[in-house]
Amino acid sequence: MSERLGEACEGVCGALSVPFDAAWSAPLGRLGHLLARWNARTNLVGDAGDEPVARTHVVEALVLRGCVEAVGRRPSRVIDVGSGAGLEALVLALAWPDAAVVAIEPRRVRAAFIEIASAELGLRHLRVERRPVERADLGSSADLATSRATFSPARWLEVGASLVHAAGLVALHDRAGTPFATQSGLALTSEACVPGSDARVCLFAHAPASAR
Numbered sequence: 001m002s003e004r005l006g007e008a009c010e011g012v013c014g015a016l017s018v019p020f021d022a023a024w025s026a027p028l029g030r031l032g033h034l035l036a037r038w039n040a041r042t043n044l045v046g047d048a049g050d051e052p053v054a055r056t057h058v059v060e061a062l063v064l065r066g067c068v069e070a071v072g073r074r075p076s077r078v079i080d081v082g083s084g085a086g087l088e089a090l091v092l093a094l095a096w097p098d099a100a101v102v103a104i105e106p107r108r109v110r111a112a113f114i115e116i117a118s119a120e121l122g123l124r125h126l127r128v129e130r131r132p133v134e135r136a137d138l139g140s141s142a143d144l145a146t147s148r149a150t151f152s153p154a155r156w157l158e159v160g161a162s163l164v165h166a167a168g169l170v171a172l173h174d175r176a177g178t179p180f181a182t183q184s185g186l187a188l189t190s191e192a193c194v195p196g197s198d199a200r201v202c203l204f205a206h207a208p209a210s211a212r
Contacts, residue, residue: 005032008050009058016195018062024094027121028058031090034120038113044085053087060148060194061091064171064201067192068144071169071203075099075143079163081133082150086114092146093118093126099143101126104136133159141165148173153180157204161186169203176200 006029013020032050039048047056068075078101080089089103103126105111111130118126129136145163147156153174160170170186175198187207193200 005029005035005050005053008032009054012051012054012059012196013062016059018059018195019066020062021095027094028091030120031087031117034113034117035085042109044110044113045087055196057087058091059196060173060199060201061088062095063192063194064088064146064173065092065095067190067201067203068169068171070192071190073143073169075169077140077142077144078102079138079142079145080104081145081147081156081159081163083110083114083128084148085110086117086128088146088148089114089126090117090121090123093123094121097125099125102129102136102138102142103127104129104131104133106130106132133163138163142168144169144171146171146173153178157186160204161206164206166206169205172202172204174200174202 006025009028010020010025038044076099078092078099081104083089083103083105086103089101093101103114105114105128111128114128142164145160151159153172156172157170164170176193185207186204189203189205191200191202
């Protein structure tokens with residue numbers, strides 16, 4: 001991986017018809033350079049190639065962004081639980097410069113990478129919480145809560161529902177065609193398949209009391 005990550009993201013998104021702002025290319029290139037240096041010392045991501053990172057991480061984060069905006073939302077507060085290397089949180093912070101983004105990642109090395117990457121990209125509106133979500137200092141409820149490969153779908157919907165306000169959204173990342181059931185007072189609002197993979201993004205909102 002190198003500073004070519006931005007070009008790879010622009011090319012992959014163009015080929016998959018995922019909206020991409022050319023202004024994101026340069027900061028994503030800097031992110032790719034930083035990720036390459038860190039990944040040489042510790043395993044932050046499984047496949048650190050430019051195109052795999054673009055397809056596996058960046059595209060899915062941008063599909064989430066599009067899904068949220070398609071239902072008329074532009075969140076001002078976003079919580080990403082179990083951020084790992086923080087790629088989704090970083091991409092969302094890049095795409096939503098007016099949103100306060102909180103990346104929850106208790107693992108020391110990964111949390112440090114997110115902090116350094118956000119500083120490198122000038123994302124002052126992204127904050128890292130180095131504690132588990134149960135003990136994180138989150139302040140007010142979020143407009144959007146997201147988590148990827150941290151909890152089972154049912155457990156994540158329960159946790160996510162507790163993090164957003166009454167009109168907030170919970171994003172579930174899973175595989176297309178996978179059945180799920182929610183007992184968290186949430187209702188499916190929209191879903192979108194991630195082009196070029198078998199992944200999908202589902203958005204849930206608190207169901208009206210009469211529908212529970």
